[in-house]
Amino acid sequence: MxxxxxxxxxxxxxxxxxxxxxxxxxxxxxxxxxxxxxxxxxxxxxxxxxxxxxxxxxxxxxxxxxxxxxxxxxxxxxxxxxxxxxxxxxxxxxxxxxxxxxxxxxxxxxxxxxxxxxxxxxxxxxxxxxxxxxxxxxxxxxxxxxxNLQGLQKTFSLKASMSLNPLQTYVNLVMLALFKVLNPTVNAHQLATADRLIVRDESHNFRLRTYYIxxxxxxxxxxxxxxxxxxxxxxxxxxxxxxxxxxxxxxxxxxxxxxxx
Ligand SMILES: C[S@@+](CC[C@H](N)C(=O)[O-])C[C@H]1O[C@@H](n2cnc3c(N)ncnc32)[C@H](O)[C@@H]1O
The missing domain is CATH 3.40.50.150 (Vaccinia Virus protein VP39)
Structure with a gap:
């Protein structure tokens, strides 16, 4: 890291x-x-x-x-x-x-x-x-x-990816898919229950390993x-x-x- x-x-x-x-x-x-x-x-x-x-x-x-x-x-x-x-x-x-x-x-x-x-x-x-x-x-x-891990949990959820704007929904779903591919060991249960997690998030095109708490x-x-x-x-x-x-x-x-x- x-x-x-x-x-x-x-x-x-x-x-x-x-x-x-x-x-x-x-x-x-x-x-x-x-x-x-x-x-x-x-x-x-x-x-x-x-x-x-x-x-x-x-x-x-x-x-x-x-x-x-x-x-x-x-x-x-x-x-x-x-x-x-x-x-x-x-x-x-x-x-x-x-x-x-x-x-x-x-x-x-x-x-x-x-x-x-x-x-x-x-x-x-x-x-x-x-x-x-x-x-x-x-x-x-x-x-x-x-x-904030609570913010990550919301951002990378299927529900939050849906928008009235179809283009925005498409972009959100691509980001969600990338997040899942790049963080294969992170699942929804962990996002909901862990106190802290290190993940590859979207900042700087997923290049950084970032600590969330x-x-x-x-x-x-x-x-x-x-x-x-x-x-x-x-x-x-x-x-x-x-x-x-x-x-x-x-x-x-x-x-x-x-x-x-
Ligand atoms: C997200 S950037 C923020 C830069 C600046 N503070 C700003 O607000 O625009 C984080 C900065 O922290 C530095 N940094 C990260 N870990 C560090 C460490 N252990 N010691 C010193 N600098 C560190 C990085 O090199 C980077 O410049």
């Missing part, structure tokens, strides 16, 4: 795609607005910067910004993108699973946006949480997004490292503060904001 995903994030077309992104996602905007008064006093670590979508927004607002990515190609693309406007920007090639270049208790705010954490297997995901807890200051904030399981997984965890709707930025809102949510990914223990 690791090598395949890392190679995908090094490929020229995908690097180019990420350099074209500029807009914050609705949940990110809500979180930015919430932290705006404090950002100028915060040291921020932005993990998995890709083509610099969040760099563009956060680097000018925080006291100190450090951006990392394990794809040397993404870091190079960012260096090129910001060479003129933010020439002294700290951008480094680094893997979130082992961030030994950063001392303990270094950052007030750590971001791993747009589901970057979903491209490593379970054990490595826990290593990332461990590392974020180590390099983050106690009481500091960690924000990330992750794929139910929001309730994600909250549980965070407990050893973080506290005050909140879940935000990716699409509306609404805080999903009730059990019902979490269990019923069928968005493809969600944002999590928590404090470092």
């Amino acid at each position: 690791n090598d395949q995903n890392q190679r995908t994030y090094a490929s020229a077309g995908i690097v180019w795609y990420y350099t074209q992104l500029n807009q914050l996602q609705p949940a990110e905007q809500v979180i930015l607005d919430r932290f705006k008064p404090q950002l100028s006093s915060m040291r921020m670590l932005d993990i998995g910067i890709g083509g610099g979508r969040t760099t563009n927004v956060f680097a000018p607002l925080v006291k100190e910004y450090v951006g990392i990515d394990y794809s040397a190609e993404m870091v190079a693309a960012c260096q090129k993108r910001f060479a003129k406007n933010l020439p002294s920007l700290a951008l480094e090639i680094a893997d979130a699973r082992a961030m030994q270049q950063f001392a303990d208790d270094s950052f007030d705010f750590i971001l791993f946006s747009f589901n970057g954490i979903d491209y490593v297997p379970e054990g490595d995901r826990l290593k990332i949480f461990e590392e974020v807890k180590r390099v983050g200051k106690s009481g500091g904030y960690f924000c990330f997004s992750s794929h 139910r929001p309730a399981a994600q909250l549980k997984q965070l407990e050893p490292y973080f506290y005050n965890a909140e879940v935000y709707s990716w699409q509306s930025g609404r805080n999903l503060s009730t059990q019902d809102a979490l269990v019923q949510n069928e968005e493809l990914w969600l944002y999590y904001l928590c404090q470092i223990s």
Whole structure:
């Protein structure tokens, strides 16, 4: 899973795609607005910067910004993108699973946006949480997004594939068939009952192995490292503060904001 995903994030077309992104996602905007008064006093670590979508927004607002990515190609693309406007920007090639270049208790705010954490297997995901807890200051904030297994269950179902538009139905059914062919061991029962699954989904033409988790399981997984965890709707930025809102949510990914223990 690791090598395949890392190679995908090094490929020229995908690097180019990420350099074209500029807009914050609705949940990110809500979180930015919430932290705006404090950002100028915060040291921020932005993990998995890709083509610099969040760099563009956060680097000018925080006291100190450090951006990392394990794809040397993404870091190079960012260096090129910001060479003129933010020439002294700290951008480094680094893997979130082992961030030994950063001392303990270094950052007030750590971001791993747009589901970057979903491209490593379970054990490595826990290593990332461990590392974020180590390099983050106690009481500091960690924000990330992750794929929602409830959203996957809905997207790749026969019922959800049917649309009033015949062309859309055709496209949905082709995607469903591809999903089934490329994930032969994943069945409907697993989609309905598993807490977490790694699948080849449609992003970047099914090239990535992506980790999906139910929001309730994600909250549980965070407990050893973080506290005050909140879940935000990716699409509306609404805080999903009730059990019902979490269990019923069928968005493809969600944002999590928590404090470092
Ligand atoms: C979906 S892209 C998002 C890029 C950017 N954050 C954005 O929002 O446009 C995920 C990024 O995370 C990076 N990434 C994935 N796993 C990583 C890891 N273990 N350490 C550092 N970067 C990682 C990938 O190289 C990729 O650039």
